[in-house]
Amino acid sequence: xxxxxxxxxxxxxxxxxxxxxxxxxxxxxxxxxxxxxxxxxxxxxxxxxxxxxxxxxxxxxxxxxxxxxxxxxxxxxxxxxxxxxxxxxxxxxxxxxxxxxxxxxxxxxxxxxxxxxxxxxxxxxxxxxxxxxxxxxxxxxxxxxxxxxxxxxxxxxxxxxxxxxxxxxxxxxxxxxxxxxxxxxxxxxxxxxxxxxxxxxxxxxxxxxxxxxxxxxxxxxxxxxxxxxxxxxxxxxxxxxxxxxxxxxxxxxxxxxxxxxxxxxxxxxxxxxxxxxxxxxxxxxxxxxxxxxxxxxxxxxxxxxxxxxxxxxxxxxxxxxxxxxxxxxxxxxxxxxxxxxxxxxxxxxxxxxxxxxxxxxxxxxxxxxxxxxxxxxxxxxxxxxxxxxxxxxxxxxxxxxxxxxxxxxxxxxxxxxxxxxxxxxxxxxxxxxxxxxxxxxxxxxxxxxxxxxxxxxxxxxxxxxxxxxxxxxxxxxxxxxxxxxxxxxxxxxxxxxxxxxxxxxxxxxxxxxxxxxxxxxxxxxxxxxxxxxxxxxxxxxxxxxxxxxxxxxxxxxxxxxxxxxxxxxxxxxxxxxxxxxxxxxxxxxxxxxxxxxxxxxxxxxxxxxxxxxxxxxxxxxxxxxxxxxxxxxxxxxxxxxxxxxxxxxxxxxxxxxxxxxxxxxxxxxxxxxxxxxxxxxxxxxxxxxxxxxxxxxxxxxxxxxxxxxxxxxxxxxxxxxxxxxxxxxxxxxxxxxxxxxxxxxxxxxxxxxxxxxxxxxxxxxxxxxxxxxxxxxxxxxxxxxxxxxxxxxxxxxxxxxxxxxxxxxxxxxxxxxxxxxxxxxxxxxxxxxxxxxxxxxxxxxxxxxxxxxxxxxxxxxxxxxxxxxxxxxxxxxxxxxxxxxxxxxxxxxxxxxxxxxxxxxxxxxxxxxxxxxxxxxxxxxxxxxxxxxxxxxxxxxxxxxxxxxxxxx
Ligand SMILES: *[C@@H]1O[C@H](CO)[C@@H](O)[C@H](O)[C@H]1NC(C)=O
Ligand SMILES: *[C@@H]1O[C@H](CO)[C@@H](O)[C@H](O)[C@H]1NC(C)=O
Ligand SMILES: *[C@@H]1O[C@H](CO)[C@@H](O)[C@H](O)[C@H]1NC(C)=O
Ligand SMILES: *[C@@H]1O[C@H](CO)[C@@H](O)[C@H](O)[C@H]1NC(C)=O
Numbered sequence: 038x039x040x041x042x043x044x045x046x047x048x049x050x051x052x053x054x055x056x057x058x059x060x061x062x063x064x065x066x067x068x069x070x071x072x073x074x075x076x077x078x079x080x081x082x083x084x085x086x087x088x089x090x091x092x093x094x095x096x097x098x099x100x101x102x103x104x105x106x107x108x109x110x111x112x113x114x115x116x117x118x119x120x121x122x123x124x125x126x127x128x129x130x131x132x133x134x135x136x137x138x139x140x141x142x143x144x145x146x147x148x149x150x151x152x153x154x155x156x157x158x159x160x161x162x163x164x165x166x167x168x169x170x171x172x173x174x175x176x177x178x179x180x181x182x183x184x185x186x187x188x189x190x191x192x193x194x195x196x197x198x199x200x201x202x203x204x205x206x207x208x209x210x211x212x213x214x215x216x217x218x219x220x221x222x223x224x225x226x227x228x229x230x231x232x233x234x235x236x237x238x239x240x241x242x243x244x245x246x247x248x249x250x251x252x253x254x255x256x257x258x259x260x261x262x263x264x265x266x267x268x269x270x271x272x273x274x275x276x277x278x279x280x281x282x283x284x285x286x287x288x289x290x291x292x293x294x295x296x297x298x299x300x301x302x303x304x305x306x307x308x309x310x311x312x313x314x315x316x317x318x319x320x321x322x323x324x325x326x327x328x329x330x331x332x333x334x335x336x337x338x339x340x341x342x343x344x345x346x347x348x349x350x351x352x353x354x355x356x357x358x359x360x361x362x363x364x365x366x367x368x369x370x371x372x373x374x375x376x377x378x379x380x381x382x383x384x385x386x387x388x389x390x391x392x393x394x395x396x397x398x399x400x401x402x403x404x405x406x407x408x409x410x411x412x413x414x415x416x417x418x419x420x421x422x423x424x425x426x427x428x429x430x431x432x433x434x435x436x437x438x439x440x441x442x443x444x445x446x447x448x449x450x451x452x453x454x455x456x457x458x459x460x461x462x463x464x465x466x467x468x469x470x471x472x473x474x475x476x477x478x479x480x481x482x483x484x485x486x487x488x489x490x491x492x493x494x495x496x497x498x499x500x501x502x503x504x505x506x507x508x509x510x511x512x513x514x515x516x517x518x519x520x521x522x523x524x525x526x527x528x529x530x531x532x533x534x535x536x537x538x539x540x541x542x543x544x545x546x547x548x549x550x551x552x553x554x555x556x557x558x559x560x561x562x563x564x565x566x567x568x569x570x571x572x573x574x575x576x577x578x579x580x581x582x583x584x585x586x587x588x589x590x591x592x593x594x595x596x597x598x599x600x601x602x603x604x605x606x607x608x609x610x611x612x613x614x615x616x617x618x619x620x621x622x623x624x625x626x627x628x629x630x631x632x633x634x635x636x637x638x639x640x641x642x643x644x645x646x647x648x649x650x651x652x653x654x655x656x657x658x659x660x661x662x663x664x665x666x667x668x669x670x671x672x673x674x675x676x677x678x679x680x681x682x683x684x685x686x687x688x689x690x691x692x693x694x695x696x697x698x699x700x701x702x703x704x705x706x707x708x709x710x711x712x713x714x715x716x717x718x719x720x721x722x723x724x725x726x727x728x729x730x731x732x733x734x735x736x737x738x739x740x741x742x743x744x745x746x747x748x749x750x751x752x753x754x755x756x757x758x759x760x761x762x763x764x765x766x767x768x769x770x771x772x773x774x775x776x777x778x779x780x781x782x783x784x785x786x787x788x789x790x791x792x793x794x795x796x797x798x799x800x801x802x803x804x805x806x807x808x809x810x811x812x813x814x815x816x817x818x819x820x821x822x823x824x825x826x827x828x829x830x831x832x833x834x835x836x837x838x839x840x841x842x843x844x845x846x847x848x849x850x851x852x853x854x855x856x857x858x859x860x861x862x863x864x865x866x867x868x869x870x871x872x873x874x875x876x877x878x879x880x881x882x883x884x885x886x887x888x889x890x891x892x893x894x895x896x897x898x899x900x901x902x903x904x905x906x907x908x909x910x911x912x913x914x915x916x917x918x919x920x921x922x923x924x925x926x927x928x929x930x931x932x933x934x935x936x937x938x939x940x941x942x943x944x945x946x947x948x949x950x951x952x953x954x955x956x957x958x959x960x961x962x963x964x965x966x967x968x969x970x971x972x973x974x975x976x977x978x979x980x981x982x983x984x985x986x987x988x989x990x
Contacts, residue, residue, distance in 0.1 A: 145168065158513065195250025195497075197250070201466070201467040243890070245272065248522040268506065310392060393423075403423065403428075404424070434448065444579075481918075519542035521538070552888050593978075598615070598624040598661055609944060615638075662969035666729065673687070674752070689740050707801070725752045733916070742772055751763075760985075765953050768813075769951050772816070816845075847868070851874050888929055939971060961982070
């Protein structure tokens with residue numbers, strides 16, 4: 038730690054007489070001594086007289102400036118008093134046309150998120166001028182008005198992300214732009230995100246296209262006190278500079294945190310506890326807690342010195358006071374103690390939450406919010422014990438378990454916290470999650486039980502309040518900033534996509550591509566009941582048992598079924614639909630011994646085949662559905678429990694391209710099998726099973742080139758030797774080609790050419806022999822179109838030499854759309870991973886963004902070119918969300934993809950592309966209640982023919 042000691046006021050003497058050094062006679066010295074004594078006595082008398090009369094004290098030159106500061110010592114932040122009557126926004130761009138949005142269904146944010154107004158919205162001067170009925174007399178004033186017919190669609194306030202690293206961890210991620218953290222010590226309140234904000238981050242326009250208008254850009258979490266965050270609006274500004282993006286521009290343009298009228302604006306500060314600061318600074322939790330306390334004690338002393346200074350200075354008691362005590366390094370932390378800073382605290386685990394709550398009470402400052410905060414739902418009373426008010430909680434929806442402190446994370450946390458009356462915010466931690474899809478986070482929170490009014494508030498009004506900005510953003514109300522989103526569905530409906538986004542009254546989408554959404558998507562989505570799961574989650578301290586339970590009787594009859602989707606080899610078809618069957622009553626599905634026996638309408642022979650003596654178990658699906666079990670791939674599901682804990686994982690293979698593989702493993706002939714490292718009953722696998730993902734296909738983990746042999750396993754099995762646990766021991770060979778500096782991409786391609794055409798040995802020889810014969814797919818992980826093109830050229834080269842057609846699959850594929858035609862012609866399938874692209878790295882910066890930015894999504898374009906497409910994931914927590922990824926893909930394809938086709942993207946297509954042979958196909962079926970697998974239904978059971986059972990989940 039390199040910190041300065043507090044700068045104590047320096048007491049400056051006004052004059053000091055030089056001492057006389059003359060040699061004097063004894064007598065003279067005596068006389069002088071007497072005289073001096075008398076003078077001194079006289080001086081003392083005079084001095085005390087001066088002290089008692091304040092008029093005659095010396096007033097310092099900077100007294101006026103210091104008295105100003107003293108006067109504002111207790112001033113609290115907030116908008117200027119005349120803010121409500123402002124006629125235009127301080128961010129108004131002259132020349133912006135006024136706009137009238139007509140016939141909108143407006144979620145205003147008012148009435149605790151329950152107010153909905155049908156009508157019009159007038160935007161002018163960068164502000165919302167009218168909401169509801171706009172009188173003609175008002176409109177007459179406008180000669181030039183942009184008119185937008187919302188056609189009854191939903192309008193919400195602009196989406197606010199309370200936890201973002203936009204611009205400081207900008208994308209594509211490059212070494213030159215890694216500005217998220219200072220690494221100069223655990224306590225750096227003097228760092229400012231504004232000093233690092235990159236205005237060229239590719240993510241701004243992507244995030245805007247998802248409805249995001251405002252973001253709190255925080256320094257990273259390497260430090261306990263990481264520095265000052267900034268609130269920005271995402272639109273490009275005329276000055277092209279970071280300063281222009283500030284929400285409260287121009288008041289923070291320079292060091293003065295108050296505007297010329299003496300109005301403080303809330304500042305925001307990043308704190309972090311737990312694993313990150315501990316890891317970066319080799320601290321323990323005790324060290325980090327002390328780092329906080331030492332820093333706050335330091336700030337407290339400065340604050341006290343200021344208070345004492347001002348108490349005297351305001352009385353005119355300047356004597357001996359010296360300069361106003363302040364320190365540029367510590368002023369922001371002193372401001373925290375003065376209640377002017379919203380403390381945004383990255384903090385996960387009970388012990389850390391408790392530490393911070395105690396520190397907030399010890400030093401008397403409120404915590405605005407705990408972020409990530411995966412254990413907050415377990416300790417509501419601890420939160421309520423924080424100084425002045427309980428912190429708000431800013432969460433991910435389903436991203437959890439990636440490190441120990443996230444292990445007890447629950448999808449039910451938003452709902453549980455809301456039940457305790459705590460404020461819930463959904464956030465992205467962009468680029469950890471792509472903030473373009475922040476609304477998807479809140480859709481999921483709603484799905485898992487957060488009431489709809491609070492779910493929408495969680496990305497609009499609640500963060501606005503928590504950040505002290507609810508006077509200008511977060512609502513569709515007169516006088517608020519003109520930041521709005523016009524949606525193509527209810528914003529909580531899965532896949533909700535903006536048709537237009539306004540920031541400061543300026544439309545952000547130049548030529549939006551609109552999707553047509555089903556009528557049912559215009560209403561607040563109906564969501565399942567998870568009361569039982571919530572109870573279990575709390576009972577087991579966040580780690581409820583997730584294993585399925587077998588049906589008691591061997592015959593299970595599912596009633597009130599609206600659709601049945603069946604596998605046919607690798608494809609999926611809709612075999613039954615209540616509507617198509619022409620019967621109003623829904624269908625019946627009979628399962629005997631874990632096998633689908635029959636299905637049909639309620640009056641079909643299938644329904645009457647159920648005999649009374651059969652002792653069948655009846656399950657009402659309330660308009661539910663049966664669909665093929667889904668497959669997850671792309672992440673180490675089944676090879677890892679906690680991403681950041683090596684002791685919970687299979688680990689990484691040795692890479693023969695960069696290191697020598699020991700002979701005992703087989704040297705350069707070694708090919709590692711994922712099946713040998715499988716772990717069963719991991720929480721992410723079981724959660725995936727409960728969400729309809731019944732198979733994982735996983736390759737060995739590599740940090741280099743040659744991964745090894747994949748394996749397909751059942752996500753619901755207890756161990757590898759259980760019946761049906763292994764779907765197929767080996768399916769395909771995996772390699773990865775990425776630009777990593779050394780070895781070069783061309784070296785990696787050369788290695789692949791050698792493996793395909795050169796002399797090899799051992800398992801490598803055997804499996805590449807099978808690839809050469811076209812029996813086994815070669816799966817190449819690649820993102821860049823240039824690398825994919827080289828792989829396609831290599832495939833053609835090898836095929837022409839060998840005269841056989843090879844099976845190649847690309848996984849990753851962010852830029853694959855650029856080669857859609859060539860991939861289709863070469864019969865090379867693509868597993869898009871992630872399902873919706875994000876240009877995280879340079880090699881994947883040329884994404885096809887999809888609607889509303891582009892007409893087609895990558896999925897749709899590839900399919901149009903006859904490419905077999907699968908959808909994958911990058912991190913294991915995401916396995917459970919496969920069904921929602923499929924729904925997005927279908928919605929974004931805008932009619933080009935049936936539900937059956939969409940289901941194939943994460944079932945048959947993946948199995949085909951990853952070498953699961955048809956005779957290994959397991960035929961798991963997923964049973965949902967209250968809708969089909971692509972809707973906000975609930976998975977209630979898995980029919981498992983291979984295990985011969987029906988499992989309830
Ligand atoms: C508003 O939009 C809805 C849905 O398109 C339509 O039915 C209705 O007629 C429209 N109302 C007006 C006043 O245009
Ligand atoms: C700081 O900002 C305020 C408010 O914009 C302005 O009045 C003042 O002149 C600025 N001071 C400097 C030194 O730039
Ligand atoms: C099927 O479920 C729906 C939705 O819960 C319900 O309204 C309907 O009454 C049910 N039909 C039958 C025949 O049980
Ligand atoms: C895709 O396949 C269909 C059917 O085989 C064919 O008619 C069509 O021309 C193909 N499209 C492309 C882009 O190759």
